Structures are given as structure tokens and as C-alpha cells.
Amino acid sequence: MKAYDEKHIKNVVLIGSAKSGKTTLAETMLFEAGITNRRGTVEEKNTISDYQEIERERGSSVYASTLHTEWRDYKINIIDTPGLDDFIGEVITSITVCDTVVLVLNAQNGVEVGTEVLWDYVDQYNKPTILAVNQLDTDKANFNQTLEEAKAFLGSAVTVMQYPLNAGLGFNGIIDLLKMVMYQFPTGGGKPEKLPIPDSEKERADALHNELVEKAAENDEALMEQYFEKGSLDEDEMREGLRIGMMKHQVFPVFCLSAKKDMGTGRMMGFIDNVAPSAVDMPAGSTEDGHKVPCDPNAPTRLFIFKTLIEPHLGRLSFFKVLAGEVAIGMELFNEKTNTTERISQLFIADGKNRNPIERLKAGDIGCTLKLKNTYTNHTLNGKGAKGSMQPIFFPAYKTRVAIIAKNKQDEEKLSELLNEVHLEDQTIGIEYNQELKQFILEAQGELHLAVMKWRLENISKIPVEFQKVRVPYRETIQKAALASYRHKKQSGGAGQFGEVFLKIEPYYEGMPPVKEFPVRETEIVDLPWGGKLVFNNCIVGGVIDARFIPSILKGVMEKMSQGPLTGSYVRDVRVSVYDGKMHPVDSNDISFKIAGTMAFRDAFLQAEPLLLEPIQEVEVSVPAIIMGDAMTELQIRRSIILSMESEKDAQVIRARIPLAELDKFLSALRNISQGRAKVRNHFADYTPIPAELQKRITEEYHQLEMAELH
Structure with missing residues (x-):
């Protein structure tokens, strides 16, 4: 496989709501580049990225999959991510190591709730972003509405690069405003024909082209001067202006796609090659002690482990980004977190489950290796001359929790070992044995996250498990x-x-x-x-x-x-x-x-006169104004005391005190009524007396359970 230098490696992550078409787009990108001869489909369960058994059974992504293409002398590393908030950890790790985000929007649904949740992380990491409006070949596709929603949500940075002709079942053309040509696709999609823009579209195209020129010019003083002198910019100058704008988070180029029919994919890949920044263009990362680490191929080797995956027949796979220098088979690298040295015995470029062996990888590239003994997600491996661990990825707080037990007593020790392995692989899962409650507590991002965990334990590890309610730590x-x-x-x-x-x-x-x-x-x-x-x-x-x-x-x-x-x-x-x-x-x-x-x-x-005290949490609930009433109702039926209500940006914020016993149910209910848009923060406040009738019921239930265990 050809070795690419740091300027010709582009790392992109595909994010978007469930069913927006990310996996189909990844499949089409590989096909377009000639990496595969036949495109798999989600329906036929034969895509390269969704290769895990649980993904094929569910028909949607659960894990982030790393892929690559080689396109016109550039290597594009692609990470296809899940679209559901339950698997947000997979998205966050992928955004962290990629240099460009491709936000896939479903032209039928516009900016969905899931899109808003994902954008928080894109914004937090300030990553250059491309908007890919997909599924323009469907009967309910509405490009203009999707575009307006994107502008309302993301602001003036949304920059039209293309618009579709005949969006809907008759979709067959794209007007490209950078190249000022029309791409016309054959029936069923595929390689387009480049044609002049039709007269009927000339006025609109010219107006949008001029807006694009102005957008490219306003991001750089030198380009602005060129624009004032000439009244326009040539294509290369526009590309440079757009690249600078993307780096500043002031330009989000919009592309038109039907990933399923391979329409527009190649043009977007060309833009990624020519305009999207490479790792060497991006701001330097920082070590935990504040030392800057630019993407320098001549610096000492430094790898950042962003994902750990344990596969039954392979062992532990460690996915990394080469932050500086280069890595080669046989190198020994030092892990300051564990104070151990790791030898790189194998190197791979991953395409889903396929591992392509390679001798070395250079700064900016993404790869994986096998069987590192003491290195896990968020760890840094340093070559001679490099010191310090990189700033870690911060994961969101757990949103739900259950107690977990093995149905068969003899599996308890094995279950404990497996759960610890799972936490190393997915740090949005928490594992804790609570001595007070005498329960093994499993914390996760949602009910689906827990369901996938249960499926994995029972179907892959062959350990039947049961979820139980977490006991309340009364006093x-x-x-x-x-x-x-x-x-x-x-x-x-x-x-x-x-x-x-x-x-x-x-x-x-x-x-x-x-x-x-x-x-x-x-x-x-x-x-x-x-x-x-x-x-x-x-x-x-x-x-x-x-x-x-x-x-x-x-x-x-x-x-x-x-x-x-x-x-x-x-x-x-x-x-x-x-x-x-x-x-x-x-x-x-x-x-x-x-x-x-x-x-x-x-x-x-x-x-x-014994008294039972229950733990009280202070919560801050942020919800869209439209569901404020529903959120208040949910709080009030759960014995909450409302402390305050106020407006904050586009949301309503409720502060309240709620018994811990009611909180888990509340989080699930609130998530449902808000379609995932609610945000909840909570912390322990104090212990307060429980109502007498509730104390009586809880005490009776405890003693009945005690008697049952004795017998």
C-alpha cells in the first residue's frame, strides 16, 4: 500500500441522526474510490462498516468503524459512527481524532433532534464541518427546507456549494457553484456527465455563486483585497478562502447527495481532497501539562489511543492516530500512564473487520495494532524524545443505571472480568460494585445501550444475565x-x-x-x-x-x-x-x-420512633420551551420540589430537588417526551425524612425479602 505524507492524508468522520445514511455513504465512498467492486447495503446486511453481529441484527450502527479510501493521490480515512445518543462515546472519540466532520442530513427530515445533540460535540471540538444533504432521491426530499433549518440552527456559516435539480424521485442533477457546472446523472445513479448550467438555472446559480465568492473572500484579508481588485476570485482562490473559513468554523459547505445511488459522492470526496484541512493544518494538540504537539513528521513519535475494541478471536485491538513522527513495526514506545513499554509487533489499516497489514504510518494517519498489554483508550505512546500524555477525551456522565447479576452463580467471577473489559473498551459505560447496596452497578447512556450490553454478554460471551433495580442508599x-x-x-x-x-x-x-x-x-x-x-x-x-x-x-x-x-x-x-x-x-x-x-x-x-431518610438530588433540567409543561408534570408526579424556573438561550431551565428513588425513571421519561433534547445535570443535596406511608411500605418489602432469603 502506498505511503502518504501528512499533507495528503485527510481524516473525516461521518456523523448524523439514525437513518440519515452514514453507513451507505461510507460504502459508496469506498466503491467510488475503487476500494470495493460491489456496494453492500444495510438491508442486505453486507456493508463493510456495520460488520458486528449486533449491528447486522439491528440494521444500524452500534460501533464506530474505521475505513479508508485512496482518491486522486490522497488517502481519506473515514470513521462511520452510530446515530443514536446511546452510543455517543463512539461519536466523541471519532470527532476527537478526525480533522473534518461530515454532518449527514436526511433531506426528508431536515435537522433532526439527534443532529442537535451531536452538534454540541462538533462545536465543542471546533472541527471543520461539511454538511451533506443526503437522500435527495426520495419522494419526501426537501432540500430548501433542510437548508433553511440548517441555517436557522447553525447560522450564517452554512454555505451553499451545490443545489439539486429535480429533488425527489426524479433527482438526477446537481448544480455546482464552485465549478459552475451541472452534474447530470444517468438513471439509477453512477458517474455523472459534466454539462453547462441550463439557462433556466443560470440566474439562480450566478447569484449563489457570487454569494460563495464573497463568503470565500471574507475569511482572509489578502483574498478580500483580490476580490475588491478583480471583482471575483478564481477557483483556486475560492478553495483557499473556503479552507480558511472551515478552519475558523465560519464556513460549513453544503453538498448534495444520494449515497444510495452514488450521486454526488465523488464530487464531495474531491472537495475533501482539495479543500478540507489535513492534520498538519489543524491547531496543535496539548499534553496534560500544556505542552503543544503539532502534527510534525520529523518530531519524535507520538500515538494517541482513541478506541479499544476487544474481538473474540483476535483479542484487544487498539486504534490510534499518529500525532507526530511515524510508527513502524518493531518500534518500542513508552506509556507514561502505566509506566510500561509497548512493542508494536503489527500495524494495520482497518476497513471494518478487514485488517490491511502495513509496515509504517506517518504523522496524521490513523491505524490500529493488536495486543498492547497495558495501553487503553485515552493513553499516549511516546517514542524516544517525546514526553507527556495527551489531553484525554472527556465522556458524558452516565444517564441510566441498573444492577446486574449473572443468572448462574458460577458465572459471577467471569462476569466481573468481562464488565471490566467492556469499560476499557467503552468508557461511557461505568462498572462499580457498591458495598453498601451489595450490588454490581452497570451505568450507561440509555436503555438501548444497556440492551446492547446484555445482548453482547449473552450472545458473544455466553453468560446469561439479569438486570435489577438499583437499591436506594437510604439512611x-x-x-x-x-x-x-x-x-x-x-x-x-x-x-x-x-x-x-x-x-x-x-x-x-x-x-x-x-x-x-x-x-x-x-x-x-x-x-x-x-x-x-x-x-x-x-x-x-x-x-x-x-x-x-x-x-x-x-x-x-x-x-x-x-x-x-x-x-x-x-x-x-x-x-x-x-x-x-x-x-x-x-x-x-x-x-x-x-x-x-x-x-x-x-x-x-x-x-x-425509627425514621427512614432518603437521598435527595438537586437537578437542573434544560428543555425546549414547547415541552416545559410536560417536564414540570414529570417532576411534580415524582415528589419533586421546584426551586426555580428561568429562560436560558433557546431553552427553559428548571431547578428542582427530587428523591434519588425517582430519578432513574424521570430521566427515561424526560428523554422520551423531549425526543432526546432535554439535558439533565444532578448532584447529591442531602438526606431528608421519607413520607410515613412510604417508609412503612419500604420497611415491609425489606422484611418480606429477608424472610424469603432465609427460606
Whole structure:
């Protein structure tokens, strides 16, 4: 395979809403360049990019696929991405390493909700962008409406490069405003014929051409002077002006396509070759310590790992961009994150599942390698003379979560290993074992994200799993003082067990007066790891309990506080005073007083008007004004307290407090009513008492579950 220098390598990412035609466009680009002899289709499940079993089963992209074409002495690396927000991690990593974004718009639907979500990331990374209006051959295609929506959404940067003739079922021509020619396609699509612009279109084409010239000129002072002198710009000057405008995010060229019929694809690829920036044109990236890393082929080698993919029969594939220098087989590169050296034993250019071996790759190129031992997504590999790790990709917060268990107990360890592997591959998935809840928590971007994960575990890894509701981390406390005692006595031959404890418990609060009815010999204040305090008073006089057993009583109290009597949740904010008891000269020991302390605390707690506290989150919900009422309704039916409402840009922002128990359901419901346009941020606020009837129901459910587990 020919080696391309940094100026002749173009990296583009195809993004767009589901069903906008990204995968079909990628397939057509490869076919147009002669990389393939036959175009696959999504319907026939034989496309190069959607090659995973789950993608073919679903008929849509789940993973980002890396492809390449060689077109007129340029290499174009293409990354085809999923269109659903659930798989946003695949899109973000792809945008990060590509130099031009091709935003595919469905001419039937215009600027869809999914487009708005994706654009946030394009804007954040400030990437040059091309708008590809696709599916102009369909009966509901409306180029003018799509264009107006794009301008309304993206502003004056939307720049018409082409417009279609006969958009709809009769689509067969494109007026190109840069070259000022008409491309007329044969029936069924394919290679077009270049023709003069028809007289009927001349006036419109001339007007739009003049607008294009002005747009190209306004991005550069020298070009503006040329424009004032000559009254126009030639084609090369316009290309330069458009390239500068794209770099400044002030020009988004619009192209016309029917990817399915291969109409307009070649012209857009030519524009990518001649105008779209290469990696060497882009601003230098930065290391975590702020050091700039330009795309320099003569600098020390530096690779950035942007994607990790674990394939059953291949192992771990690491996809990277060569940020500087070049990489060759046999090189040893250093990973500062893991303090290890990796040897590059194989190099590939990927076309979906096909791996094309190559000896070396130069700065600006994208490739992959196999079986790096200690290198994962967001890691940097440095050659001799290069130092520092690149700024990492930041992924969005998790939007939904479930508890996951293996249906077969013997699969639990294997499931844990697999989930950790999955997180390394997709960092928009979170994995955590929650000691308090005693659950393995799986966090993801949405219900579909979770469904794909379940499919993968069951169909690829052959581990049947079950999703369960995540338990709520309640807290338990008390509302009044109570006294209780407990005698632990056990005799089973030989030394027995004996310990008796009398104690008083009270609700604790800062600044409460000291105990009056008992003489306090010693006080221990425990800042509980789960929040709140335990104040433990030793009020024993006369030696009824030996001092060496007092720590065992405290240990027993703490044990019960770590699994409260109401729901097994943590107990907080209690003062315990041990004031009497009995011991046996032979049978008393630490375990006896620990058990007695545990049981006395439990009995006193249940008499002290126990109260269940629930975690409250403070949320900020941003929604389009049109669904403000629906969002308010969703909040109100979930026991929320509205704090404020205000306008912010084009959205309405609601701030509220909502119980954590209601939040997961709320996020899913809000996503549905807003078609994914709502944004939610939340953080823990505090614990507040739960309504009495709800406390009763939750407590009863917990004890029923306890009884079922015992039997």
C-alpha cells in the first residue's frame, strides 16, 4: 500500500441522526474510490462498516468503524459512527481524532433532534464541518427546507456549494457553484456527465455563486483585497478562502447527495481532497501539562489511543492516530500512564473487520495494532524524545443505571472480568460494585445501550444475565430516646458465653446537652464513613462490666449501625450510653458483649420512633420551551420540589430537588417526551425524612425479602 505524507492524508468522520445514511455513504465512498467492486447495503446486511453481529441484527450502527479510501493521490480515512445518543462515546472519540466532520442530513427530515445533540460535540471540538444533504432521491426530499433549518440552527456559516435539480424521485442533477457546472446523472445513479448550467438555472446559480465568492473572500484579508481588485476570485482562490473559513468554523459547505445511488459522492470526496484541512493544518494538540504537539513528521513519535475494541478471536485491538513522527513495526514506545513499554509487533489499516497489514504510518494517519498489554483508550505512546500524555477525551456522565447479576452463580467471577473489559473498551459505560447496596452497578447512556450490553454478554460471551433495580442508599435514624437491655447467654459444654448490656439511645445533633442521668466516664465520637455521627458514652461504674469489654460493645453497636433494623441501610446521628450490665467471671468474653451490644441497640432503636431518610438530588433540567409543561408534570408526579424556573438561550431551565428513588425513571421519561433534547445535570443535596406511608411500605418489602432469603 502506498505511503502518504501528512499533507495528503485527510481524516473525516461521518456523523448524523439514525437513518440519515452514514453507513451507505461510507460504502459508496469506498466503491467510488475503487476500494470495493460491489456496494453492500444495510438491508442486505453486507456493508463493510456495520460488520458486528449486533449491528447486522439491528440494521444500524452500534460501533464506530474505521475505513479508508485512496482518491486522486490522497488517502481519506473515514470513521462511520452510530446515530443514536446511546452510543455517543463512539461519536466523541471519532470527532476527537478526525480533522473534518461530515454532518449527514436526511433531506426528508431536515435537522433532526439527534443532529442537535451531536452538534454540541462538533462545536465543542471546533472541527471543520461539511454538511451533506443526503437522500435527495426520495419522494419526501426537501432540500430548501433542510437548508433553511440548517441555517436557522447553525447560522450564517452554512454555505451553499451545490443545489439539486429535480429533488425527489426524479433527482438526477446537481448544480455546482464552485465549478459552475451541472452534474447530470444517468438513471439509477453512477458517474455523472459534466454539462453547462441550463439557462433556466443560470440566474439562480450566478447569484449563489457570487454569494460563495464573497463568503470565500471574507475569511482572509489578502483574498478580500483580490476580490475588491478583480471583482471575483478564481477557483483556486475560492478553495483557499473556503479552507480558511472551515478552519475558523465560519464556513460549513453544503453538498448534495444520494449515497444510495452514488450521486454526488465523488464530487464531495474531491472537495475533501482539495479543500478540507489535513492534520498538519489543524491547531496543535496539548499534553496534560500544556505542552503543544503539532502534527510534525520529523518530531519524535507520538500515538494517541482513541478506541479499544476487544474481538473474540483476535483479542484487544487498539486504534490510534499518529500525532507526530511515524510508527513502524518493531518500534518500542513508552506509556507514561502505566509506566510500561509497548512493542508494536503489527500495524494495520482497518476497513471494518478487514485488517490491511502495513509496515509504517506517518504523522496524521490513523491505524490500529493488536495486543498492547497495558495501553487503553485515552493513553499516549511516546517514542524516544517525546514526553507527556495527551489531553484525554472527556465522556458524558452516565444517564441510566441498573444492577446486574449473572443468572448462574458460577458465572459471577467471569462476569466481573468481562464488565471490566467492556469499560476499557467503552468508557461511557461505568462498572462499580457498591458495598453498601451489595450490588454490581452497570451505568450507561440509555436503555438501548444497556440492551446492547446484555445482548453482547449473552450472545458473544455466553453468560446469561439479569438486570435489577438499583437499591436506594437510604439512611436510618431515630426521633426519640429509648432504653433497652439484652442478655446473651450460651452454654454448649465447656466454656460458655455470657454478657448483659443496658443502654440508652437518643437522636444526636450538634450542640446537644451532655447526658445527665448517668455519670459519663469516657466518650468516643465516631465520624461515620457514610455520613453523620455516633457518640458512644461509657457510663459504667462499679465494675459491672470490665473496661476491656467496652470496645466489644461499641463494635456490636457499629455492626448493627452498618445494617440498620428497618431496611438494612446505614444508621446515622445516634448517641448511645451504656450505663449497666452484668458479666460472668468465666463465660464472659468479647464475642458475648459484642452480641449483647448489637441486640440491645437493635431493640432500643425499634422503640425510638425509627425514621427512614432518603437521598435527595438537586437537578437542573434544560428543555425546549414547547415541552416545559410536560417536564414540570414529570417532576411534580415524582415528589419533586421546584426551586426555580428561568429562560436560558433557546431553552427553559428548571431547578428542582427530587428523591434519588425517582430519578432513574424521570430521566427515561424526560428523554422520551423531549425526543432526546432535554439535558439533565444532578448532584447529591442531602438526606431528608421519607413520607410515613412510604417508609412503612419500604420497611415491609425489606422484611418480606429477608424472610424469603432465609427460606
